[in-house]
Amino acid sequence: MKQMDEKAKLLIDAYNRFGTAAVCLGEHDMALGLDRLLELAKELKFPLLCANMTLKDGTRPFGGSTIVDSQGRKVLLVGAIQIPNERFIGKHCPDAQFTDPYEAIKKEIDQSRGKFDLCVVLGHIDRRDVDRLAAEVPGIDVIVEPHSHDRTEITWITEDIKTGLHEGTVLLKPSGQGSEFARADLWFRSQGQKWHDIWDEETPAGSNVADLSVAALAPHIGRHPQMEMLVQAFVRSTRYQKSSDEALEFSPVPHFLGATTCAGCHPQQAAFWKGTSHADAYQTLVETGDQFRYDCMPCHVTGYGETFIDAHEPGRWKDVQCESCHGNNPRHPVQPKAFPWDKVDADRCWACHNPAETRVEFDPAVAMPKIACPPLKRN
């Protein structure tokens, strides 16, 4: 809880410094509890939007839209959220009620007709609603939707489509928990017209044009020094906090033994492994200050999600240990002959050396000999 609170404060501080115009409420924000959320929202220099949330007493804790001025144009920003899971709401915000986000967004826009030049929807909504809004509600210029994801849970650099045009509406789909930004530079010429790609030869002269791009904030890209200071202050403030909430709900699976256990009987192979960078994979995250990011964890530790989940407590599961490659075989130490291991399969490697998420081109035939431990001396 402490960690979540500190993180919320960090985000508020950062958003305020960015000069953010509005933010749409996200599902996870509600895990703070409604009272705390409202208290924190007072620190925001911009509105937190949610058009489809009401309380049991009928009041609306957040506005549904706001109009900001941008270079002489009036931009309507509307925000709504997909109806969250009942159990989640029951647990964190029992007073809250949600209506259909599509209807709420449509209504909000209809009420402001005539008062804006451009309309941007910030939707923590699903893909179906995005498509319906683009196709059926006139006047929407841009939809920002970071919610729907279709591949793994490890979300940095996983989506192929981050920007696009749909029915003449600009779609932005920033992904990766802040590791990437989707960007749209817009040349607005007339209201209610479709948007076209600035780089498309077929784009008619004089139409609304958009230049769409993605800015990656992957580990090796430079950081903004002031933002870096905020992040470091956050890391320090929560470093020794254990999240008791998570600890209570998580029970580790017992089939991982850990490198120290194996090293007791296989000192040669353990010493070889120590010499590979797999044995320093966690330190690598420490060096870039990313050791508390659960989007980085899975490939730089052993059995994340099964051995531990609290990003602050990797304990003895730091680094890419033996079982990341050899697999699980918990009864092996008791009867090594009766419980042998399979040969290490290259499929193990692809789990982390995933071309969609890493930089170095990976070829098992070249890589395998570099990390294969020396054979056992058998009599």
Ligand code: HEC
């Ligand atoms: C749990 C994730 C994970 C698995 C599984 C994994 N690796 Fe790696 N590998 C990494 C990470 C992370 C690094 C970078 C470590 C660093 O520099 O901090 C790395 C680095 C490497 C390197 C370059 C460093 C060196 O010491 O030469 C090679 C080669 C390599 N891995 C081969 C493999 C092969 C082959 C497999 C499959 C048998 C494999 N890896 C399985 C995560 C993994």
Ligand code: HEC
């Ligand atoms: C899907 C698995 C995966 C995830 C998730 C992952 N890494 Fe890595 N990381 C690797 C592998 C594999 C390597 C070895 C070099 C390579 O293949 O690009 C590596 C290498 C590195 C290196 C050293 C080599 C280099 O490229 O400079 C750094 C630093 C690093 N990772 C940081 C991070 C950070 C920060 C995150 C979270 C934003 C992260 N990693 C998330 C798999 C992963």
Ligand code: HEC
């Ligand atoms: C109590 C001692 C002991 C521990 C602990 C132990 N091993 Fe072994 N291991 C052995 C013996 C003995 C053999 C040789 C079995 C044989 O001769 O067939 C062996 C064989 C192996 C082999 C060769 C393939 C095979 O199955 O014959 C691999 C790979 C291996 N161990 C990996 C591991 C890993 C990984 C761990 C930790 C998760 C581990 N061992 C823990 C005693 C141990």
Ligand code: HEC
């Ligand atoms: C990056 C992947 C990787 C990691 C991590 C790793 N190994 Fe290996 N290991 C291999 C490969 C590949 C071989 C070659 C034989 C095979 O395919 O099983 C091998 C071979 C072995 C062998 C000899 C098997 C035999 O048949 O002679 C033992 C024992 C072993 N490893 C133990 C360990 C122990 C103990 C650790 C951790 C301290 C460890 N390995 C970490 C990939 C790995």
